[in-house]
Amino acid sequence: MRIVVAEDLYLLRDGMVRLIEAYGHEVVATAGTGPETLQTLLTHRPDVAVVDVRMPPDQSDEGLRAALAARRARPGLPVLILSQHVEQLYARELLADGAGGIGYFLKESVFEAEQFIDALERVAGGGTAMDPEVIAKLLASGSTDRRIERLTEREHSVLALMAEGLSNQAIGKRLFLSDSAISKYTTALFGRLGITDDDDNNRRVLAVLAYLNKA
Amino acid sequence: MMRGLVSWMASAGVGFWRACVVFGVSMLAPAVWAAAVGIWFWWWGGGPWSWIAPLVWAVLGTLALVRPVCRITRHLVARWTGTVLPGGYRQPGPVTQLSTGYWWNGYSYSRTSREAKQDQAMRIRWRDPANWRDLRFTGIAVFAIGVPAALPLAGIACAVLGFAVLSPIIGALGVVVALASAPYAWRPLGPVAGRFLRASPAMAMADRVTELTAQRADTTVAQAAEIRRIERDLHDGAQARLVALGMSLATAEKLMETDPERAKAMLRDARTGAATSLSELRELIKGINPPLLNERGLLDAVRAFALDSPLEVTVSGNLDRRLDPPIESALYFGIAELVTNAVKHAAATLVEVSLVRDDTGVIAEVTDDGRGGATMREGGGLARLRRRLAVFDGSCEITSPEGGPTRVRMVLPCASS
Numbered sequence: 108m109r110i111v112v113a114e115d116l117y118l119l120r121d122g123m124v125r126l127i128e129a130y131g132h133e134v135v136a137t138a139g140t141g142p143e144t145l146q147t148l149l150t151h152r153p154d155v156a157v158v159d160v161r162m163p164p165d166q167s168d169e170g171l172r173a174a175l176a177a178r179r180a181r182p183g184l185p186v187l188i189l190s191q192h193v194e195q196l197y198a199r200e201l202l203a204d205g206a207g208g209i210g211y212f213l214k215e216s217v218f219e220a221e222q223f224i225d226a227l228e229r230v231a232g233g234g235t236a237m238d239p240e241v242i243a244k245l246l247a248s249g250s251t252d253r254r255i256e257r258l259t260e261r262e263h264s265v266l267a268l269m270a271e272g273l274s275n276q277a278i279g280k281r282l283f284l285s286d287s288a289i290s291k292y293t294t295a296l297f298g299r300l301g302i303t304d305d306d307d308n309n310r311r312v313l314a315v316l317a318y319l320n321k322a
Numbered sequence: 323m324m325r326g327l328v329s330w331m332a333s334a335g336v337g338f339w340r341a342c343v344v345f346g347v348s349m350l351a352p353a354v355w356a357a358a359v360g361i362w363f364w365w366w367g368g369g370p371w372s373w374i375a376p377l378v379w380a381v382l383g384t385l386a387l388v389r390p391v392c393r394i395t396r397h398l399v400a401r402w403t404g405t406v407l408p409g410g411y412r413q414p415g416p417v418t419q420l421s422t423g424y425w426w427n428g429y430s431y432s433r434t435s436r437e438a439k440q441d442q443a444m445r446i447r448w449r450d451p452a453n454w455r456d457l458r459f460t461g462i463a464v465f466a467i468g469v470p471a472a473l474p475l476a477g478i479a480c481a482v483l484g485f486a487v488l489s490p491i492i493g494a495l496g497v498v499v500a501l502a503s504a505p506y507a508w509r510p511l512g513p514v515a516g517r518f519l520r521a522s523p524a525m526a527m528a529d530r531v532t533e534l535t536a537q538r539a540d541t542t543v544a545q546a547a548e549i550r551r552i553e554r555d556l557h558d559g560a561q562a563r564l565v566a567l568g569m570s571l572a573t574a575e576k577l578m579e580t581d582p583e584r585a586k587a588m589l590r591d592a593r594t595g596a597a598t599s600l601s602e603l604r605e606l607i608k609g610i611n612p613p614l615l616n617e618r619g620l621l622d623a624v625r626a627f628a629l630d631s632p633l634e635v636t637v638s639g640n641l642d643r644r645l646d647p648p649i650e651s652a653l654y655f656g657i658a659e660l661v662t663n664a665v666k667h668a669a670a671t672l673v674e675v676s677l678v679r680d681d682t683g684v685i686a687e688v689t690d691d692g693r694g695g696a697t698m699r700e701g702g703g704l705a706r707l708r709r710r711l712a713v714f715d716g717s718c719e720i721t722s723p724e725g726g727p728t729r730v731r732m733v734l735p736c737a738s739s
Contacts, residue, residue: 167618168617192607215597
């Protein structure tokens, strides 16, 4: 994959580039500020971009805004956002366009290098991957979509893992269930959520959206 | 017609009585001065220094009378017009015994607590800037309050003199003046006292200085406690974990050749430790200054907090511009505390937060549908919140009837630039 890395701290940027290259992917460009990120994303057209939320010049949410702007210019441009903290608020803003190709993780998710690269590939393929902490916050918070409440406990946990960006196979491994059992659950929960789209990737995005969208 | 006349007569009667009282009070000081002049005339020709005794009498008499006259005036104003004019006199501070055995009263040391208190009372009495205001008022009152209040009395005197000695026309004129002026003669008391008996700028300033000194002490203590907490958290948390991490890595390095399996396990532990210390740091940072506050400002930070809350929290507001960071932080933690209270104490299911900015400041309102009965206890969370807002001259009002709902309104003034 051709990847762009946007991160202002040199140590982290360097580590990220080495990690990605160690897994055989190519880092085509790096950026260290918000405006630079936007320009790099639009000129290099990477398969996926890894973007830090907080960057110069203002040290506020420059990275996130650059990513959103780039996706407005090129809908569906795959972006994986990394941050020192995760917020439901940001997750919703990222998913709001419904185009998929979104990842949102804590920086330390990089520690699980294989899972991180896996998520990166999934996002590059148009999927959605969320940090378990986002999901945990969602489950702990007050009102969730009514449709979500109709799910059984098992379907609930399948959906949570799906939102983290795991494939059916990986979900099966986590829950000690067979692939076919998982696909039965996913079909059932798509039905309950009223998602009829045929494209599996898209259905997953919609399911996660339903999951994230409170009434 | 009859009833109107009766009520008018009643008000004239009351007015006459009040005018007499006001006249008496405002003429106390002139009476002393008049007596001084009398004594002076009495001793006229008694020598080149005969004026000294009357002068001393006038000065001492005035000084002794000033404060009682003002106290009575304030009392009358409160009773008749319902306006409470704060005296604004200096209050004695605590008298404490030092480790040396001496007593400190805020000004000087004394051997006994009695002496210290007496000394303090004297100093407070004679150094109070309110004395100048009282003196000024006593002087002004003679003309602005005493003279109008003398009108009905003068009318009566005129009437008595007129009917008895001079002519009935003067007597009738006196009656008319007395009756017409009676209901109104005492009324300058309210506005004049309101204008001249209020705290003077110097006193207001002194009060403000006292208030700010107390607040500064509060803030410093709170800040020091906060810094200690952060230090302790870092020391016991992240710092200790990083040491453990370094040790694991050192051991793994050593084991790499002899026991690769154990080395691998150690590295895994190290990774878990790093992740844990990161999440601890994240929590700590959130407690110091939530990152969203920096990245997005108050409204979005409160929205994010609402999203993470176990309750249904709705947030509305019109903050289109960023506020000053300290104000944002104070309001954020205030709102967070109130929402947490709604969860923990009020058993609420729904919380509404509104953040509105107008020309003078920011108003934050938090309303829940819980069981109410929240009170401001000394040392409690709400008292702490009020103190935090007071630093910015903000205020915090609570209405929380038993059975709910609880509504807390925080107002912080800030420039509308």
